[in-house]
Amino acid sequence: MTVSSELSNGGGSRPEAGGGSSPEKLLAPVLSAFWDEPGSWTLETYRRHEGYEGLRKALAMTPDDLIAYVKDSGLRGRGGAGFPTGMKWQFIPQGDGKPHYLVVNADESEPGTCKDIPLLFANPHSLIEGMIIACYAIRSEHAFIYLRGEVVPVLRRLHEAVREAYAAGYLGEDVLGSGLKLDITVHAGAGAYICGEETALLDSLEGRRGQPRLRPPFPAVEGLYACPTVVNNVESIASVPAILNQGKDWFKAMGTEKSPGFTLYSLSGHVSGPGQYEAPLGITLRQLLDMSGGMRPGHRLKFWTPGGSSTPMFTDEHLDVPLDYEGVGAAGSMLGTKALQCFDETTCVVRAVTRWTEFYAHESCGKCTPCREGTYWLVQLLRDIEAGKGVMSDLDKLNDIADNINGKSFCALGDGAASPIFSSLRYFREEYEQHITGRGCPFDPKKSTLWADTEVNA
Missing domain, CATH: 1.20.1440.230 (NADH-ubiquinone oxidoreductase 51kDa subunit, iron-sulphur binding domain)
Incomplete structure (x- = not known):
């Protein structure tokens, strides 16, 4: 597995957009910063890298101020649509007398996408910390992780990470003495692509056949068990702790004005160095290929997908398109899950x-x-x-x-x-x-x- 932590710059400054920038300036490992360390998935390792410090800062804020802070950071959903995360949290009605739920969509199944599963395998506590912060913000006492049932090793690590969090006082009746009560349930799905769609996921989680619901009502009003629900992607929630810990200005210094921050790109296909590369939004495929060793020797790029097979394909003419939501959209496709599948001239x-x-x-x-x-x-x-x-x-x-x-x-x-x-x-x-x-x-x-x-x- 190739990860951006091999060429780390800590993600502290906005990268240069032009060609010729060194990999150290282009890559911004945050989520993947210690994937290569032994026991990276353990609570001990996570704490050693300032784990759960963002949670302490979040608990010192009011829920409304926390939502506003995440909204001001410019964090956009990393599951495909790029909807502002803070705004999605803001849609949850308050004072309605109903339970509120957070559901994390870990049903990663878009062809070519491989970011959430490696993240959960190597650094599950980043998700758990982000879930606690999100639940505090939306006043939720119960959260769910909907994971693909085929990835049994990830399922086991996730269960163990949740157990560690309970034992350390991050989950349960009184989170860090704040009065917040929170339980997390890990649910293994049966492997249906359609359950990656948020309302089909909710139907599946409720025990029914996974099929999309008619909207409105939207999940924020009537979601899981007909109660207000936030459905977020794994990477979206896992990015929140770093924003709280390092600050929204630090986060906005990376990426582009409308698509700030770091993200995971899945590079696969006929390339010399396939894997996950964490970089600021706005990097180009040409730059990623330069870092990863390019196409396989003796071959050239013919076509590629910017966000998995469900996004309109690009050709070698689009190598310099900024890989952010606006840049890819202006070129006629969608950033989607940032699954960069590259095919050479031998492909029909x-x-x-x-x-x-x-x-x-x-x-x-x-x-x-x-x-x-x-x-x-x-x-x-x-x-x-x-x-x-x-x-x-x-x-x-x-x-x-x-x-x-x-x-x-x-x-x-x-x-x-x-x-x-x-x-x-x-x-x-x-x-x-x-x-x-x-x-x-x-x-x-x-x-x-x-x-x-x-x-x-x-």
């Missing part, structure tokens, strides 16, 4: 998009017709085109079906399924046409890295 775009679409068709919950039927027919068309059985009119049909899904499905899964279709047709329509006119894939199976037949690759 049609085959890659087909595999992604098969995933979305399989993971569709089936609740709404556009997504349920649309993803099925997209897969049929893509398989025919990939096999050389398509006709030119299929390309317009692909675009038409994707348009009938985009913005018309019950949740964002449908939009995510349409994104690779639109963007691949925009940048690589000629490659689709080659599959049709040439009656098959123009890529040499012996060179392509996406062919399923291992004997051919051998």
Whole structure:
């Protein structure tokens, strides 16, 4: 695993935006600062790195002042949409007489995303401290962590970290003598992609089949058990303690004006140094590739995703797009989960998009017709085109079906399924046409890295 802590600058200053900056200036390890240390997941190690100091400072503030402080820091949700975290906390009604809940979305399942699970595995107490701070702010006495059930080693470490926190007095009846009462429940999900959608997650947590809810009412008004609920991503909550401990001005000194702070980028694919890189928002893929050793030797970048397969793909023309919410959005995509999947020239775009679409068709919950039927027919068309059985009119049909899904499905899964279709047709329509006119894939199976037949690759 490659982590940014290998090249640490402590994240104390805003990095230079131009090329030629040293890795020490570009990387800002905070969450990943001590991932490589023995026993990084233990309470002892976390305390040695000023763990739970942010909580003490938060408890010295009033809940309303704490919410305002986090809001002023500019912290935005790290789960994909980039919604301001403090503003989400502010939406919780006060004095309503109902229990309030915090639910942490750890159901990381976006293809290419690998940040929350390594964070929980190496530094779970950063999340627990952030949850205590958030619960104090929104006046909650019970919080939940919804984790993917497949990651059993992470589940075990998380349970142990919660046990340590109870034993140390950070959880329970009287947190650090503040009068705050807080319990944390770790819940293992059954492995459904749709449960990454916040309302489907809440249905699953309540014991029902995970399907998105109609909104309004929004979770902040009627969420878990029909009570006001904040649903935040792991990285969003885990970033809060450092903000409280180091100060909001320190946090705002990193990143960009509208997208401040540090974040974890998941770099994968045909690169020399895949892994997690923690850097200020606004860094570029070119800079990350320079630090990680570039594409694999002898190959060049063909296309990549800025935020997982559900975000419109980019090409090598977008290497210098700032990887923040505004920069990526202005270039025609979304930052999403910052899952930077890089593919070289040996990759067949049609085959890659087909595999992604098969995933979305399989993971569709089936609740709404556009997504349920649309993803099925997209897969049929893509398989025919990939096999050389398509006709030119299929390309317009692909675009038409994707348009009938985009913005018309019950949740964002449908939009995510349409994104690779639109963007691949925009940048690589000629490659689709080659599959049709040439009656098959123009890529040499012996060179392509996406062919399923291992004997051919051998």
